Amino acid sequence: MEEIGKAQQRAIARLIRQWISSDASRRQLRQLLDLPTDADMPREHRSLLDELDRRVDE
Numbered sequence: 115m116e117e118i119g120k121a122q123q124r125a126i127a128r129l130i131r132q133w134i135s136s137d138a139s140r141r142q143l144r145q146l147l148d149l150p151t152d153a154d155m156p157r158e159h160r161s162l163l164d165e166l167d168r169r170v171d172e
Contacts, residue, residue, distance in 0.1 A: 127170050131163055 118126075133139050143149075 124170055127166065131166065135163060
C-alpha cells in the first residue's frame with residue numbers, strides 16, 4: 115500500500131475530527147451502536163480532539 119504524504123494525513127485527520135465533532139454524526143453513530151445519546155460532547159473528549167490538533171500541527 116502506498117504511503118500518503120503529511121498534507122494528506124492532515125486533511126484526513128481534519129475531516130475525521132469534523133465528522134466526529136458533528137452532533138448529527140455522533141447521534142447517528144450512537145444510535146447505530148445502541149449507545150445512549152447526549153446532546154453535548156463531554157469536555158474530556160473535546161480536550162482529546164484539541165490534543166490531536168496540536169500533535170498534527172507539530
